[in-house]
Amino acid sequence: xxxxxxxxxxxxxxxxxxxxxxxxxxxxxxxxxxxxxxxxxxxxxxxxxxxxxxxxxxxxxxxxxxxxxxxxxxxxxxxxxxxxxxxxxxxxxxxxxxxxxxxxxxxxxxxxxxxxxxxxxxxxxxxxxxxxxxxxxxxxxxxxxxxxxxxxxxxxxxxxxxxxxxxxxxxxxxxxxxxxxxxxxxxxxxxxxxxxxxxxxxxxxxxxxxxxxxxxxxxxxxxxxxxxxxxxxxxxxxxxxxxxxxxxxxxxxxxxxxxxxxxxxxxxxxxxxxxxxxxxxxxxxxxxxxxxxxxxxxxxxxxxxxxxxxxxxxxxxxxxxxxxxxxxxxxxxxxxxxxxxxxxxxxxxxxxxxxxxxxxxxxxxxxxxxxxxxxxxxxxxxxxxxxxxxxxxxxxxxxxxxxxxxxxxxxxxxxxxxxxxxxxxxxxxxxxxxxxxxxxxxxxxxxxxxxxxxxxxxxxxxxxxxxxxxxxxxxxxxxxxxxxxxxxxxxxxxxxxxxxxxxxxxxxxxxxxxxxxxxxxxxxxxxxxxxxxxxxxxxxxx
Amino acid sequence: xxxxxxxxxxxxxxxxxxxxxxxxxxxxxxxxxxxxxxxxxxxxxxxxxxxxxxxxxxxxxxxxxxxxxxxxxxxxxxxxxxxxxxxxxxxxxxxxxxxxxxxxxxxxxxxxxxxxxxxxxxxxxxxxxxxxxxxxxxxxxxxxxxxxxxxxxxxxxxxxxxxxxxxxxxxxxxxxxxxxxxxxxxxxxxxxxxxxxxxxxxxxxxxxxxxxxxxxxxxxxxxxxxxxxxxxxxxxxxxxxxxxxxxxxxxxxxxxxxxxxxxxxxxxxxxxxxxxxxxxxxxxxxxxxxxxxxxxxxxxxxxxxxxxxxxxxx
Numbered sequence: 139x140x141x142x143x144x145x146x147x148x149x150x151x152x153x154x155x156x157x158x159x160x161x162x163x164x165x166x167x168x169x170x171x172x173x174x175x176x177x178x179x180x181x182x183x184x185x186x187x188x189x190x191x192x193x194x195x196x197x198x199x200x201x202x203x204x205x206x207x208x209x210x211x212x213x214x215x216x217x218x219x220x221x222x223x224x225x226x227x228x229x230x231x232x233x234x235x236x237x238x239x240x241x242x243x244x245x246x247x248x249x250x251x252x253x254x255x256x257x258x259x260x261x262x263x264x265x266x267x268x269x270x271x272x273x274x275x276x277x278x279x280x281x282x283x284x285x286x287x288x289x290x291x292x293x294x295x296x297x298x299x300x301x302x303x304x305x306x307x308x309x310x311x312x313x314x315x316x317x318x319x320x321x322x323x324x325x326x327x328x329x330x331x332x333x334x335x336x337x338x339x340x341x342x343x344x345x346x347x348x349x350x351x352x353x354x355x356x357x358x359x360x361x362x363x364x365x366x367x368x369x370x371x372x373x374x375x376x377x378x379x380x381x382x383x384x385x386x387x388x389x390x391x392x393x394x395x396x397x398x399x400x401x402x403x404x405x406x407x408x409x410x411x412x413x414x415x416x417x418x419x420x421x422x423x424x425x426x427x428x429x430x431x432x433x434x435x436x437x438x439x440x441x442x443x444x445x446x447x448x449x450x451x452x453x454x455x456x457x458x459x460x461x462x463x464x465x466x467x468x469x470x471x472x473x474x475x476x477x478x479x480x481x482x483x484x485x486x487x488x489x490x491x492x493x494x495x496x497x498x499x500x501x502x503x504x505x506x507x508x509x510x511x512x513x514x515x516x517x518x519x520x521x522x523x524x525x526x527x528x529x530x531x532x533x534x535x536x537x538x539x540x541x542x543x544x545x546x547x548x549x550x551x552x553x554x555x556x557x558x559x560x561x562x563x564x565x566x567x568x569x570x571x572x573x574x575x576x577x578x579x580x581x582x583x584x585x586x587x588x589x590x591x592x593x594x595x596x597x598x599x600x601x602x603x604x605x606x607x608x609x610x611x612x613x614x615x616x617x618x619x620x621x622x623x624x625x626x627x628x629x630x631x632x633x634x635x636x637x638x639x640x641x642x643x644x645x646x647x648x649x650x651x652x653x654x655x656x657x658x659x660x661x662x663x664x665x666x667x668x669x670x671x672x673x674x675x676x677x678x679x680x
Numbered sequence: 681x682x683x684x685x686x687x688x689x690x691x692x693x694x695x696x697x698x699x700x701x702x703x704x705x706x707x708x709x710x711x712x713x714x715x716x717x718x719x720x721x722x723x724x725x726x727x728x729x730x731x732x733x734x735x736x737x738x739x740x741x742x743x744x745x746x747x748x749x750x751x752x753x754x755x756x757x758x759x760x761x762x763x764x765x766x767x768x769x770x771x772x773x774x775x776x777x778x779x780x781x782x783x784x785x786x787x788x789x790x791x792x793x794x795x796x797x798x799x800x801x802x803x804x805x806x807x808x809x810x811x812x813x814x815x816x817x818x819x820x821x822x823x824x825x826x827x828x829x830x831x832x833x834x835x836x837x838x839x840x841x842x843x844x845x846x847x848x849x850x851x852x853x854x855x856x857x858x859x860x861x862x863x864x865x866x867x868x869x870x871x872x873x874x875x876x877x878x879x880x881x882x883x884x885x886x887x888x889x890x891x892x893x894x895x896x897x898x899x900x901x902x903x904x905x906x907x908x909x910x911x912x913x914x915x916x917x918x919x920x921x922x923x924x925x926x927x928x929x930x931x932x933x934x935x936x937x938x939x940x941x942x943x944x945x946x947x948x949x950x951x952x953x954x955x956x957x958x959x960x961x962x963x964x965x966x967x968x969x970x971x972x973x974x975x976x977x978x979x980x981x982x983x984x985x986x987x988x989x990x991x992x993x994x
Contacts (some may be wrong), residue, residue, distance in 0.1 A: 169811050170834070172822030186817060317837075324838035335838055348812070348836055385794040524811040553810060554933070555773060555818070594899065602840065604895040608809065611770075612933030618875055652809075654895040 141449070148236055148436060152243040159195055159240035159616060163304055164345050166192040166562065168524045185557055185573045193518065195297050196564035200224045201280070201384040201512055202298070205291040206565045209284035209511040214566050224391060227387035231395035232388045236380060236417060241300040246417065246436075248367055251432040257414070263373045264416045268465070270379050270432060274577040275468040275475070276388035282476020287507065288483050288538055292514030295379075296384050299363075302517040304543070306353045306530065307360030313346025315529040317621070340648040352549060353520060354529045355541075375417050380436065389431030389462045394601075397435070398453045399428045405447035412439035412448060422448055431462035435516050483510075483538030493674060497534040498545040498645065501552060501581045502560035502571040505670050512567035517643075519559035519568060525550030527647065528559060545583065547647030547663050548656070554610035554646055584616070584645030585667035585676060586638050592660035595633040596622040605649035606636050606659045613641035616649060616661075640667065640677055681897070696721030720862025723793045726949040726980070727751055727988040728956055733922070738994050740922055740944075744789035747946045750990040757915050757948075758864050760798035761869040765785040765862035766790060766830075767914070769869045769885050770806050770821045773814040774930050779925040779938040782870045786920045786944065791828040805833040805858040806888050816838035831860045841889035846905025848977070849900050853956075854891035855900060859912060867914040867950070870956045871921045877901045878968045879961060882917040883909035883979075903967030906977055909950055909970075917953040919945040921960055952987055 169189050191288060193216065194201055203220035207213065223234050235242045254261050280291045292298035320342070324335040353359075371378035401424035412422040420433035424447050440450050488494060491505055500519055501517050503509055520528040520543055528549030532543040543559075560571040571581060586605075590596035595603075604617040618634040625631050636662075645663050653659035667676045731747035733740070748754045759762055769781035776784055787804070792801050804825060808815040812835055816822040819850040825832040833839070840854040861867065869885035876898055877884055884910035887897060898903045921943040928937040941960055947953035951974040957967035966972045975982050 168811070170813070172813055173826040174818035186814065194972075321838050325841070339836060339838060343834075343836070348834065351838075436981050526812060553773060553814065556811075556814065569843050599898045600874065602895075602898050606875055607898075607930060610927045610931055610932075610933055612937055613930075614928055654893065654899075 139230075141443075141518075142452075143668055144437040145441045152246065155238045156240045156243045159300070159305070162190055162192045162194060162240045163301060163309075163521070165190045166305070166518055167347070167520045168197060168250050168522075168558065169535040170344055170406075173236045185555075187561060188328070188522070188558070192522075193564040195240070196514065196516065196518075196583045196624075197302070197452060198223060198295045199295065199384065200227075201295050201387050202565065204387070205280055205284040205289050206512055208281065209287055209289045210508070211680045215385055216564075219316045223388075227388045227391040228394050230397045231392040231430060231433060232385065232418075233257075234388055235385055239296055239378075239384075241296040242375070242383075242434070244300070244367070245370055245375045245377055247512040249370045253374065254371035255374075261410045261413045263657055264419050266419045266421050266429060266432065266463075267379075269374070270419065271319055271345075271463065271465040271468040272380050273382055274387040274389075274462065274464040275381040275472040276381065278472025279476040279479070280383055282473050283479045286480035286557070287476065287511055288480035289511050289513065290479060291383065292516055293541065294381060294383055295514065296382055298514045298516040299456070303359055303363035304516065305517045305521040306356045306385055307363060309346055310351035310353060310356060312362060313342070316342050316346060317350060327377075346438075349526065351526055353526075354549075355532045355547065357531070357540075357605055359530070373419070375434075378417070379419055379432070386462075390432050390435070391651075393459050393461055394456060395430055395459065396453050396456045397450055398430070398432065399439070399461065400451045400453075401425075401428065403448045405445045407445055408598040409444065411442045411444065415439065415442050419585070427460055429463065430459035455481075466612075480538070482677055483536065483566050486536040488538075490534045493665055493671070494536075495666065497531065497539070498547070498584045498647070498663060498665050499668070499670065500528055500543050500545065500559045500568050501576055501583050502555070502568045502584075503543075503670055504567055504569065505672075509542070509567050509670075510538055513539075513542045514565055514567075516564065517541075518562045518564065519543050522548065522558045522562050524558065525553060525651075527551055527651075545647065547650035548659065549651075551647040551651040552645075554644075554648075579669065580611075580644045581643045582667055584647070584665045585640055586645065586647075586649055586663050588636060588638060589660045589662060591653050592658070593636065594654065594660070595635050596623060596660075598625045598631065600655060601633050603634055603636065604652050604654060608633075608648045608652045610646060610648060611640060611642045611644060613639075615639050615644070636661070643667070704712060719736040724949065725988050726952070726986075727810060727990065727991040728945070728947040728949065728952050728984060729990040729992060730956060731994075733743050734993050735769075735982055738942070740783065740785040741789040741792075742785060743992070743994055744918075745793065746992045746994055747784060747944050748793055750992050751916075751946055751948075754793040754797045755813070757830045757866075758794050758797040758799050758833040761816065762797075762863040763801045763803070764794045764799045764864045765805055765858055766794075766861055766866045766868050767885060767912075768804060768806055768821060769880070769888060770815050770819040771809040771888055773808075773810040773818045774932065775818055775937070776820050777870065777923075777935060779870060779923045779933050780932045781815075781821075782868050783920050783922050784824050786918070786922060787821060788824045788828060790866060790918060791824060791830045794866075795828065801829040802828070803833055803858050803862065804830050805856060807835040807836070807856045807891060809889070813903060819846065822867065835891075837891075843911075845906040845907055845911045847904070847910065849903040850907045855911075856889050856891060859889045865912065865914040865915040867912075867921055869917070870925075871919055871960060872925035872932070873927060873961065875929070878963065879954075879958055882914075882919055882950050883970050883974060884953055886912045889909045902973050905970040906973045906979065909974060910977065910979055914950065916946060916948050917950050919953055919957045921945060921957055924960055927972075930970060947987070948978035949987060951975050952984065956984070 200220040203217040251463040323331040403424040406424040416436035418434040420429040422439035533545035609616040621635040772780040774780040843855040872880040
């Protein structure tokens with residue numbers, strides 16, 4: 139096959155997978171089909187399910203698969219794809235990096251469309267650099283840490299990183315901008331502008347969401363994303379060469395690749411054109427030893443060589459290429475760091491003593507210890523939540539649980555019959571629930587308590603039954619009792635006073651969300667009472 | 681002075697005038713006008729129709745048809761080329777059998793009647809409590825929209841507009857626009873119990889027609905309900921009491937909270953409709969605060985003998 143054809147096949151493949159990734163990301167939301175047949179709803183409770191396999195790219199990711207296997211000791215359904223990628227890598231090297239990986243494609247585009255470096259400076263930037271060992275350090279850190287029960291992979295795994303950045307920062311950011319503009323034109327007195335606004339919303343809302351989306355610490359996720367894009371100006375595909383732990387993992391398998399770069403030093407004129415376009419800094423120049431583990435198989439060098447001095451060839455029988463250049467420091471450092479992180483993560487006592495009252499996990503979450511073994515912090519559950527309640531945790535879950543999902547009830551609440559988040563978790567840190575199981579068990583995510591000092595009826599500031607009205611359980615977990623309170627003028631007034639019945643409360647948080655006391659509501663949900671933890675129960679027997 | 685019942689359209693025009701500050705005198709006489717018009721003599725007597733489905737296998741659609749027939753036919757309320765907006769209560773993402781929301785069969789029947797009358801556009805609009813897409817799907821409203829071709833309006837911030845309500849309690853409040861930008865408004869609530877207002881019926885349904893800090897409305901629930909009912913002033917109110925929620929309201933959640941009543945109540949007097957429905961729960965109408973206040977402020981009457989009364993049984 140001609141080199142030029144290979145490069146074009148690569149570009150088509152990159153475009154296809156990038157579009158597929160973004161499409162699945164957009165589809166990670168409540169389905170738009172509101173036309174459910176109510177005759178079905180009358181007979182049996184029908185759960186609303188997503189139309190597309192939105193976790194596909196996670197199931198394609200061998201790093202997520204292997205670390206979950208090491209830490210969770212279980213084969214998670216759907217990860218046959220990841221095994222397939224490993225087999226593919228064994229035969230054909232890191233083709234995942236330049237044919238499939240959507241984050242790789244983004245970096246490739248940024249480096250290719252506006253290269254920061256020209257000619258000789260680009261050639262020297264594409265020379266192999268010792269900093270490329272750093273990704274092996276990260277890989278070993280994540281593997282070791284997973285072995286000790288803390289799965290940090292998702293922080294830097296490219297699929298998780300890209301999904302989280304797009305879903306929690308880029309899309310909500312752009313969406314907010316557009317929505318503010320449309321709201322502005324909707325308020326206009328000019329009729330045509332109103333219609334443009336309504337029409338625009340119909341087009342924009344299915345992609346960016348119907349409300350203003352908000353995620354705590356998303357600004358940081360966004361800045362980090364912009365930062366790694368910026369790094370491409372220092373060296374093309376900086377992330378892929380230096381930071382990507384998945385690239386490191388695939389590099390290890392790439393040694394055995396039967397697709398190899400063959401060189402003919404006699405034809406080489408030392409023009410360095412191959413180096414100029416090399417994506418992986420994998421030493422394509424004849425005279426140097428080719429780094430199979432660094433090569434991303436983009437076929438640029440093959441395509442650019444005017445003398446046909448280098449070419450890719452299927453080598454049979456297989457012979458093992460040069461082993462990945464990790465360096466002893468990266469290995470030892472990785473092991474040591476991987477040993478330290480899980481231990482440091484436990485020092486806050488959240489695992490062994492008491493968890494943070496504000497740490498409310500999505501319904502169906504595993505017990506905290508198992509949860510941290512599997513959660514990839516990818517943001518899929520946060521993206522899919524229709525009320526925007528699930529947020530990336532900043533401090534609530536401690537260092538070990540940074541960016542893991544956490545429900546913030548002032549921002550949204552857990553809808554009683556909704557089970558979307560449990561259906562999308564790629565590793566099963568949130569196990570699959572049916573609406574029936576969620577309600578009938580019931581799955582509790584916490585419990586509500588009333589702050590009488592703030593509560594309007596309790597503090598004598600007037601009637602209010604909003605929490606009781608919205609309570610979704612039957613019988614209601616919030617009940618009212620006639621009572622007397624003193625009004626600010628000192629007069630005794632008869633009002634209905636709200637109480638919480640812990641036996642019925644599931645901690646859904648709609649009471650906190652709807653409470654007229656905003657910001658720090660008069661009724662609040664804390665993690666105590668959550669089904670997933672034996673230690674966190676309140677009542678002796680439920 | 682011209683003693684005819686003020687239409688919603690006229691009242692909006694008036695409100696706009698008032699808010700423009702053009703006619704200060706208008707503001708002075710407006711409440712009186714309103715009071716008088718509701719009591720306007722026998723020339724244009726209001727009506728109330730109670731439809732009961734006694735036959736075990738009666739069809740809701742047929743009952744709705746008969747009820748409108750008894751009131752003089754849908755053509756009396758909906759003219760050709762009208763834009764009609766229907767305000768069901770689909771606040772909760774609950775399946776129809778739990779009676780937390782308007783029966784989709786009733787909704788479907790009303791949409792089809794409006795289509796028969798030649799309405800140009802029929803919109804279904806509600807500012808839901810739960811996520812609107814989930815409400816549309818689970819309550820069956822989405823299915824009705826698909827089957828009949830009616831528009832289902834998604835509540836969103838761009839469709840909320842601050843308006844002068846000129847109420848006794850509420851002044852300026854964000855209003856869900858489609859519910860005022862229409863020629864005819866049909867209120868289509870479901871009958872339920874409610875812990876603070878006693879019952880959720882027709883007039884209370886208008887809480888679902890506004891935006892803003894709705895949870896604060898409960899601090900003076902009866903008066904705010906009357907303010908909203910006066911502002912939205914529907915062409916007709918059809919209360920869905922095919923099944924009613926008798927406990928754990930207004931959200932319910934269990935079939936044991938539901939009682940079968942097999943009734944539809946239609947009236948062009950919002951107070952009378954609510955008063956009639958309150959009887960199904962064994963309330964005396966004037967024991968419900970917003971019904972008593974509604975009568976006091978001239979929105980309608982609880983004395984059925986002042987109305988043309990009909991009963992339809994199938």
